[in-house]
Structures are given as C-alpha cells and as structure tokens.
Amino acid sequence: MTSMTFYARTSDHGYETCVEHLSMAGCLAGGFAQVFGHLDDGLLAGLVHDLGKYSDAFQRRIQDPDHSGLVDHSTAGAMLLVQHGCPLASMAVAGHHAGLPDFGSRGELEGPTYSARMNRAFSAGSCGPLALSKAWEQQLNIPQSAFEKGTKPSNSIAMNGKSGEQSFYSDMMLTRMLFSTLVDGDRLDAEFFTSNRENRTEHPLLESLKEYLGADSLASEQAPKWDKLRKASLMVVSECDTEDRARIKQLADIIENKANQFLGKPNKKPLDIKRCELLAQCLACGQDTSYGTGLYTLTAPTGSGKTISSIAFALEHAHTNNLHRVIYVIPYTSIIDQTVNQFEAIFGTDAVLPHYSEAPYQLKDESDMDEMDLKRALAAENWNAPIVVTTAVQFFESLYSNKTSRCRKLHNIANSVIIFDEAQTLPVPYLRPCIRAIAELVKRYGSTAVLCTATQPELQPLLNESFNSEHAQAREISPFTKDDRNSFRRVTIERIGDIALNVLAERLNDHNQVLCVVNTRKKAQYLYERLTENDGEGSFCLTTLQCAADRQQLLSEIHNRLGAGKICRVVSTSLIEAGVDIDFPVAYREEAGLDSIIQTAGRCNREGRHSASESMVYIFSTEGGCAPFLRQNIAAFRETANSQVDLNTDEAIRAYFKEVLYLRDGGTSSNDALDRQCILSLHSFEERMPFATIAERFKLIDTPTVPVYIPLFDEGSRLCEQLEHGDIDRTLFRKLGKYAVNVWPRHLEKLQSAGAVLAVGRGGKNEESCFILQDMSLYSSLLGLRLDDATGDGIFV
Template sequence: MNATFYARTSDHGYETCVEHLSMTGCLAGGFAQSFGHLDDGLLAGLVHDLGKYSDAFQRRIQNPDHSGLVDHSTAGAMLLVQNGCPLVSMAVAGHHAGLADFGSQGELEGATYSGRMNKAFSAGDRNPLSLANEGKVQLHIPQSAFQKGTKLVSGTTSMDGQPKEQSFYTDMMLTRMLFSALVDGDRLDAEFFTSNRENRAEHRLLEHLKERLGPEALENGQMPTWSALRQASLAMSVECDAEDQSQIERLTKIIENKANQYLNKPNKKPLDIKRCELLAQCLAYGQNTSYGTGLYTLTAPTGSGKTISSIAFALKHAHTNNLQRVIYVIPYTSIIDQTVSQFEEIFGTDAVLPHYSEAPYQLKDESDMDETDLKRALAAENWNTPIVVTTAVQFFESLYSNKTSRCRKLHNIANSVIVFDEAQTLPVPYLRPCIRAITELVERYGSTAVLCTATQPELQPLFDESFNSGSVQIPEISPFTNDDRDSFRRVTIKRIGDVALDALADQLGNHEQVLCVVNTRKKAQYLYDRLAQDDAEGSFCLTTLQCAADRQRLLSGIRNRLDGGKTCRVVSTSLIEAGVDIDFPTAYREETGLDSIIQTAGRCNREGHHSASESMVYVFSTEGGCAPFLQQSIAAFRTTANSHSDLTADDAIRTYFKEILCLRDGNTASKLTGNDALDKYRILPLHRFDENMPFATIAKRFKLIDTPTVPVYIPLPDEGARLCKQLEHGDIDRTLFRKLGKYAVNVWPRHLEKLQSVGAILAVGRGKNAEEDCFILRDPDLYSSRLGLKLDDATADGIFV
C-alpha cells in the first residue's frame, strides 16, 4: 500500500494515478455539473483508469518498449456496473475506443459493451477489478455516491394521454454527454501534465484545480476524500461559469454598441428602418427575462439583416439567462467564411471559433500556426470559446457520434444559444432525428434553439411529437408582418414552363448580365459551351466538377465584371444559392424546391437597385430529367405553385413545407409520424428499448453527407501540383487532406470507373494512410478551370504519362 502507482510519464517525470484520477474526476464532474450530473462525472473520472493500478500496467509504464498494451478502462467500468451505474460505466468503458453497442446480455465475446463486461467478469480472480481491489487504491467513494449515480431514466411517457414509444433516447444522449465530460477532462489533464500548454483556454483553471487538491499530496499518492474532491469539482464549475459569463457580458456590450450605431444612424432609408426594427426587437427579446431558454423562430426576408440581428438576440439572451456560449450552425461551407468575417470584424478573432474543415487554421501544420491559429486549433477540440461557427454536419453528426474526438465537445453545447441559420435546409431524410436532438438539448440541457430563415419550414408537428409535454409554443422573434415582408420584396417570380436547352441558351444570350441555376452539372456545362461560343470571356460555369480553388477564383472574376457593368452570364448548379454574396439583374431557375428557388431569387436584385417588377426570376423545366432526390421537392413546388400566385408569401411557404413533410416518394403519407422519409435511415427506432443502445451502429448510419462519391485531386499549378506530388510519394501528415480539399472534384463511382478504364487517373495511397484509395488526375486535357472535369470526354486518346 506504500507503493506509488503511476498513470503516465513525460520528459519531466511521472504523474501518479492519484493525481490523474483526481484531476480528471474533478474536471469531468465540473463539466457535467452544467447539465446537473456532477456526481456522475466525478465518479467517471475517479475510476476511468482504475486498471492502471495493475502490475501489468506499472510494468508497461516503466518499460513500454518491452511490455504489451494493457486494458486499463475495463476495471472502472466493472466497478460502476457492479454498483448500479450503467450509463457512467458505458462512458468509462469507451473513453479510449469510443462508445460501443451495448449488445446482448449473454455475450461473452465481441466488441460490444456486454461482451467486454461479461468476459472480464468471467475471468474471476484474473480480472482487472480484482487486481485493483487488492488494497492498492483507496478511492474513498461512499456508497451514497454510487446510489446517486445515474440509472436508466427513459421510459414510457404520455403525450395528450397517449403512450409514447418506449425509448432509450434520453439515456443514450446522457451517456454521450457524460462520455464527453470524461473524455475532455481526461485529455485536458493528460495535456496539462505532459506539455502544460499556456495557450490553452483552460490553463488557469487547471492550475487552480491542482492547487485546490494539493500538489504535494497528489504527487505522493494521497487520495483526497470524496467530500474534498466534490468541493473542488464544484468550485471548478463555478470558476468555469464565471469565466463564461464574463466573456458573454463583454461580447454583449460590443453588440449593443454596434447595434446602437445602426439604430442611431441619421437619414435612414425605408429598408434601413425595417432592418432596425428587426434589430431592436431582437435586442428587446434577448434582454426580456420572460423569454427564458427554449425554442424560438426568427423569420425574416433576405436583406433584412438576419445575421447581425440573430447574433444580437443570441448574446443578449445568453447574458440574460446565464448561458455559456453561442453556437451558430450553418448548412453550407460556402456561407461560413462570410459569417465568420462579419463576426470577427465585430468581436475580434479571439472570440470566434470557425470550426469546419476548410477553416484556414485547419490547413496549417502546428509549426506554421500563429497564436490565434493555435488557440483555435485547441478550442476546436472541445468548443470552449464564446462564439462557435460550425456546419450542420459537424453539429448533428457529433450529437449522434460514438467517437472520442467528435463527442469531446458535446458537454459544451449544454447551456448554449444555438442558432440554426437557413433552418429550412435541415436534411429531410434525417429531419426527425435532428428535431429530436434539438428537443433534447432544449428540454434537458438548458439550451435555447433559434430557427433562423427567410422561409420557415412547418416543423410544429415534429416538435410536438418530440417534446415530452406534447404541444409546444414556439415564439416568433421577428416583428415583421406580411406587409413588412413585402417591403423587402426585390424580385418577381414567374413560371415559364418547358424550355429546350438550346432555346434556353438563346434566351440567356439576350441578357448582358444573367444567372441561370440548373439541377445537374451536365446541363450547366452544356449551357456554358453554348454561351461561350459567342462570348467566352463573359460566360461562366460554376459546378462541383470544378475544384473549390477554381470556383473561388471564378466568383471573384464574376463579382468584378458585375460591378464593372461588363457582360456576365453565369450558369451554375445550386452551389451558388446559399450565402454567396452576388447580385444579378435577372435570374433563371430550373424547377426544384420552393426554398431553393427563393434562394436563387436572393442572388437577383440583391442590393435593391431596381424595382421588383423589373427584376425577374424565371422558373422553367427542361429536358434531361432530374435526380431522384429532387422529385419530392419538385412535386411539392408544383402543388404549391398551382394554388398560390405569390410564391414568396408566407402562406405559400407554409403550404410548400407541409407538402414536403407529408410526401413520401411523391405520394401523400397517411400521417406525419408514419413518414419514413423523415427518418430514412431509421435512427430513432434504434433508440427503442429492444435495440439495446447501439451507439456504434447509430454513428455509422447518421451521416448527413453520405454519398458514394470519391475525390479526384487536380494538380493545379503551384500548390495543387505540390500537394498531389506529396500524396503520390506517401509523404502524408495531419493536414494534407484538408489542404487537398480545395483541389478535389468528387465523382460518382461510374465516372471513376470510366476515368480508371482509360488511364486518366492515378491511384495512390493504398495502405499508407487511414483514407481509402486516393486518385490524382493524370490527363490535364480533361480538366478546365472554367468548365471543370469533363467526364464525357474521357477516352484512351492523349493520356498524359
């Protein structure tokens, strides 16, 4: 009992097990306190590495080169399940490899939680728990702490007198949250001991925590009492809250000052007056104590200043309700740069974390990062920053993930204001799971969710289905009436029926400046070829067959020509619709969903230089068919257009979204809750009692971007060629694929096979990295920066070797 047991080693010595378990326990408990589970977090941290008290692990830490890997997490998980804390046990069992499927209770083998636990218990005296119980560790955990530990909390609840489907949903989300708190606490303490990063936001917190626990006692292996640990954990939580509130208060003052500049500006134009009405209302609602945490909508037309108004509400609301941060969720990466730039200009770079794959700091090696880059890279691990700007993919996939890296941030989503920008883009095949996750965050984790859009989807029935209380009131923040929205009207939408592609090209050629958005890349390339015959310089094509680097360069050229009054005819796929700040006098849009048509309309007369009557958006259909996933949207649009003359009116938008939510494969479903199209991959049924908590299975199924496309990397001159050469040589580091992202063109399997069959691409990377086979374009004649990858031209002739 006098021996000292060690958890890890570094260049400056050894960390005792007592120090690591105490620090991790207090951190995890403090993080879990934000959603009312301090004891569970503390328990998880105190026992998560209990197996490190085994002789096998101590031999390994003394001589790692001659000792095999040792399972050091099963022992703590066993102790917890023995004492009736199954959810905490699952979090502990997965804190390295991730949350496993629970499995069946009789399993003795396999990768499931049950298989692992049963195998360990059947080992008898040889199991890690028995080794840890030989008097080598004194945890001082009172039985009352285990009794407080989280039991299964889900069950049959009633809604309007009707029983709900029995579900483990709440238990599984709570397990992920506890898992998040544990993983973050574990990783923070490990980093604190090994590298002591002073640029880590939590550095002072870690120093203060260690001082509270007593550095000498920890280093000498003296475990603090449960009471002392609990008090230290609670003090850490209070310190975290105070720091978060200080940050929110500072940013709230900044946005108030910025708002006053707008509100007090003299000689405002009529549209400016309306924008100020929205901003003033958002500020007023944000500071009104009667508007507590919950679910809100913010419905305001394009051009009304939604971005600034929504962040003003979010910060004021966070300050009023003592919330910790604002998370801005954006559907497309094409919008994020613009939003991040706005926020950085107002609040400064230190307050804003852009978390998406193409954020500049994500494309750098650590040796190339400046202080801001490094702070952002660290904050991206756990979202400990006052304003996070991220994608819907990152946000929702993290909530349904089982991986340590994805889940580590989850506990910092609790007690946040979450703004869902362009809320109408929530993916229909995953709509019910997304709504269920939002509901859980609002009901049980103290968060506020704001659905922010110009075209508010009709989601009331889905929220009624998800909330425990049944029917829920969703207050609208915007002050605008239908007449007010008319003041922002900038275009007239007109259906022109079927138009042949050649005739459409002729019509586009009659305009000096025009945007045409079509549904397929093939149609876009065909129309561009026709337009370029008469004016190659003034014609542009934008599709995902171009790499992002070329699209960004082309967009810059398009803006310059529009601003200079030069000829500018652009044919694009839908990638131009969301958030691209560009302004055409006339637009054409192939039939699709009404929300997408309105987004295209947002690129027409954007600055309001012309009247709505002369700024036309023509909606057409043409030959060539459409992708199956668009059929439901087109059917809903046609039904709406046949019954509403004004397609931008609120009642038309409501009708459209009701049609979307009630259509399944083009047919009317009998009722909303039976519509499988809203949970295409059966995510919610996997939370039923009889499914036994399949964490890994759910994570595998829940992929918002789940297409079988494969990236082909284009070796554009300079950086593109250099990165492709690095990939070809197998010189792969952490950031290579992020850097290569802007030189990638994603192609379908049949197109990939065609390119392979004619030797147009080079396969590289087999067995050299975690990625699947990677492909580099070999034939430069198949790629044009102005047109993209020419898949139909791939032949065996002229292959570049």
C-alpha cells in the same frame, strides 16, 4: 502490490500518480457535468475511469513499455460502476478510449460490445482486468453514498425495465454527454501533465484545481475526501461560469455598440429602415428576461440582415440568461467563410472559433501555426470559445457519434445559444432525429435553439412529437408582419414552362447581367458553352466539377463585375443559392423545391435597387431529367404552384413544406421518409443502446462519390506530389480538399479507363486509393472537369 507506487502516466519530467490523474479528471468531469445537473455522475466516472491502472500488468508497462503489451485499464472502472447500479456512467468509462460501444446482449462473450467486455471480465476474475491492487480503495476512498448519487437510467438496463422512446432516448443522450465530460476531463489533465500548454484556455483552471486539491497530497497518493472532491467540481464549474459570462458580456457590449452605430445612421434607405427594425427587435428580445431559454424562430426575408441580427439576439440572450456560448450552425461549407469573416470583423479573431475542415488553422501543421492558430486548434477539440461557427454536418453527426474526438465537445453545447442558419436546409431524410436532438438540448441541457431562415419549414408536428407535447410552439423573434415581409419583396416570380436548353442560352444572352441556376452539372456546362460560342466575355460557370479554389476565385470576379456594372452572365448549380452575397437584376431557376427557388430569388435585386415588378425570377423546366433526390421536391413545388396564385408568400411556403414533409413519398410513410436510417427507433429498449451502430448510420452526407485531386497552381501540384510520394501527414487531406472534385463511381471508371487519373496510396480513411488527375486537358478553371471528354484514345503503346 499494496506497497508500490501506482502511476497513471509518465513524461519527460516524471510520473503522474493514479490518484492525481483520477482526482483531476474526476473533478473536471464533475464540474463539466454539473452544467446539466449531473456532477456526481461525472465525478464518479472520472474517479474510476482508469482504475485498471492499479494492476501489476499496467505498472510493468509504464515502467517498461517496449517489453510490455497493452493493458485494458478501462473495464475495471466500468465494472465497478455497473455493479453499483450506475450503468450510464459505466458505459462512458468503458468507451473513453475506443468510443462508446453497442450495449449488446446480456449473455454474449465475443465481440466488441459492452456486455461482452463485462462478461469476459467477470469470467476472467482475478486473471483478467479486475486483478487490481486493493490500494485503490484506500487511496481513492469512495464512499458507498457516492454511488447511490449516480443516475439510474429511466429504462433500467439492470432490471430489464421498459418504457417509452422519449426516456430511453434521453438516457442515451445523457450517456453521450457524460462520455463527453469524461473524455474532456481525461484529455485536459493528460495534456496538463505531459506538455503544460499555457496557451490552452483551461490552463489557469487546471492550475487552480491542482492547487485546491493539494499537489503534495496527490503526489503522495491520497485523494481528497468525497466532499472536498465535490467542492472542487463546484469550483471548476464556478470558474468556468465566471469566465464564460465575462466573455459573453464583453461581446454583447460590442454588438450593442455596433448596432447603435447602424441604428443611428441618418438618411436611411427604405431597405435599411426595415433592417434596423429587425436588428432593434433582436436586441430587445435578447435583453428581455421574459425570453428565457427555449425554442425560437427568426423568420425574415433574404437581405434583411438576418446574420447580424441573429448574432445580436444570441449574445444578448446569452448574457441575459447566463448562457456560456453561441454556436452558429451553417448548412454549407461554401458560405461559412463569409459568416466567419463578418463575425471576426465585429468581434475580433480571439472571440470566433471557425470549426470546419477547411478553416485555415486546420490546414496547417502544428509547427507552422502561429499563436492564434494553435489556440483555435486546441479550442476546436472541445468548443471552449464564446462564438463557434460550424457546419450542420459537424454539429448533428457529433451529437449522434460514439467517437472520443467528436463527442469531446458535446458537454459544451449544453447551456448555449444555437443558431441554425438556413433552417429549411435541415436534411429531410434525417429530419426527425435532428429535431429530436434539438428538443433534447432545449429540454434537458439548458440550451436555446433559434431556427433562422427566410422560408421557415412547417415543423410543428415534429416539434410536438419531439417535445412530447401538443403545444410545443416556437416563439417568433422577428417583428415583421405579413405586410412587412411583403414590403421586403424585391422580385416577381413567373413560371415560363418548358424550354429547350439552346433556346434558354439565347435568352440568357439577351441579358447583360443574369443568373441561371440548373439542377445538374452537365446542364450548367452545356449552357456555359453556348454562352461562350462567340465572345463569351463575362460568362461564368459554377459547379462542383470545379475545385473549391477555382470557385472562390470565380465568385470574387463575379462580385467585382456585378459591382462595376460589367457584363456578367452566370450559370450555376444550386451551390450559389444559400448565403452567397451577390446581386443580379434578373434570374432564371430550373424547377426545384420552392425553398431553393426563393433562395435563388434572394440573389436577384438583393439590395433593392429596382422595383419588384422589373426584377424577374423565371422558373422553367427543360429536358435532361433531374437527380432522384429532387423528384419529391419538384413534385411538391408543382403541387404548390398549381394551388397558389403567388409563390412568394408565407402561405405558399407553408403549403410547400407540408407537401414535402408530411405527404407520402412513393408509398413510404412520412416518418420513414424523415428518418430513413431509423435512428430514433434504434433509441429503444429492444435495440439495447447501439451507440456504434447509430454513429455508423447517421451520416448527413453519405454519397458514394470519390475525390479526384487536381494538381492546380503551385500549391495543388505540390500537395498532389506529396500524396503521390506517400508523404502523408494529418493535414494533407484537409489541404487537398480545396483541390478536390468529387465524381461518381461510373465517372471514375471512365477516367481510369482513359488513363486520365493516377491511383496512389490509400484514402484518408485508409479504405481506398486516392486519385490524382493526370490529363489536365480534361480540366479548366472556367468549366471544371469534363467527364464526357475522357476517352481511351491514344493511351495504348
């Protein structure tokens, strides 16, 4: 085989040699990894990741794929790295197609684990994936000194070493980061060779890299020497850094101009004056070189302009500290459009990458995309954009994932400013692993994290634990003192005790404009029906029993009626609380967590048109129980309310979060309650790097609900018909998302028994049937899906 030409892939315009692909992917991965100080690991992984293509079996397959079976071409490179003492890079190589596997036990031979694969390869010897031509040694010419530069894990797998959770966690996160650089470098070069997309942001970089390496030399199967490959990797990081700095500088200039326009406006109202103080402070802190990368809090009341002020700090801070991008993490998809629209209006669509399932470009087939859609779709693969707006689910699940598609973007989280909007919503059952991931990004990946909220959770014990320090203090950006925050007070919170739902409905009818937030969808529907018994003009119900398409239309109508001073009575579940820009003169909130109550209060007198004393938020309890996951929050609220005279204070908020986070939950220790799936304990030597197991367990949204699709409007009907006929493409389920109502299994059984739904095809994950609502009498845009009305009457023939 030494005299043959070794190809990595083919396309319509010819063949790419193994040398070209491995050199290009290696230099890209090395450059990406240099951002967090691991150039040699990335370069090594890229150079050997497809080493198995130097085999007769793979070359037969590339020449005649129709008559040749699949060939394992990743195990050989993984084996070479582990033999040279580079197990972290080895695991990244082993998983660059199928995902990071569990490490497994040393002696096992069966199964998909890393150890089993290595053991099988070693046992097979010259008959297995290690049956390579010696040509790779001459063509790649990797010196022994290169392997010596590879990172040795702090908990040495090879030596059965054992140390604390902190260092083992760091080894696993580094493996994920190296995996990310490899996957991105591999995919970028593959796409560059096969389709040469000029609308890809990295296209000029790929062209200059190939020119530097020497296209003729690569085609003639001779890789540059190791020193030149390292210089090429440094060129990659230098070009990326220059481009990123220029983009951030441009956006920082834009936000400065916008801010100065706002700050310079005459005749400001008292509320605007306070907003200007926050904005000016965020600009100043961002420009201050003493505010280096690290952990920050931005604690400011609802309505103080946190969104614009936080992005102002982020861009100025990124420019001052040479960071590459801003990642804005939002807890709910229901409010992400609002933030994206704000940012696009200021910075333009080119600068903003919205990455969530219902982003408009995600709902299109590639053939229907315009240039901006395609640019965003490509950037979403690796988050190569100056401003990324995403969800907490996407962000944290990616950090603990083992999948190539999710992990590909991880290296671009390094050296970024990460804003966690509504930080109090970080999920309690996963709070320890979430805070640990934030700490790792700050400590080892050069990122700045900002916890942004009106109700800052009491996280100090977790910060001390995660930063491995007793003094892991977050630095506050907000200029507001306690008195300043009191000056923002726009409501008075009052507990009114138990009240029957029918009496509550009468009380709501006494107001022309009122918001009432309850804990269950059933209560919301009941109250809405009571409000509409007579006339019902201006009454609205908002729950997740309505599909997102209907909720968006209803919110728009609510906003218009409030602005016009018309009757507007809204009963809603908690979906209306965080970030929805509406303003009611009075609000009612069923007992819940104090953070939720304050979020509801943020929808009352939002613009400060009335005094706090006349803008009431009434807290009530009623019959009907609550979801089990709310019990601890309600108990903590009651404990806090019994000990605090005023619930709308910093002291009350700290007391509440202390109750929620650090007291025992039904006899369960607090650490268990804050890491229900034991994610952190899986990052230990005893568990032996179970990447796949962790990814399976770390699901921020893990409910057994099933979507029922509503054939609503022309689009919904067309999409449901497409699903029914089995005409399924990659975007269908994303498009169907805004016509979905998620129901519990017992409710689905009821709908099925009544013949109200049609089971069709297979689900999005090819695991279960999909369901389309057939009996549209059970659904209305105003009320949503009526689960109690589903009966079996009349369905027998």
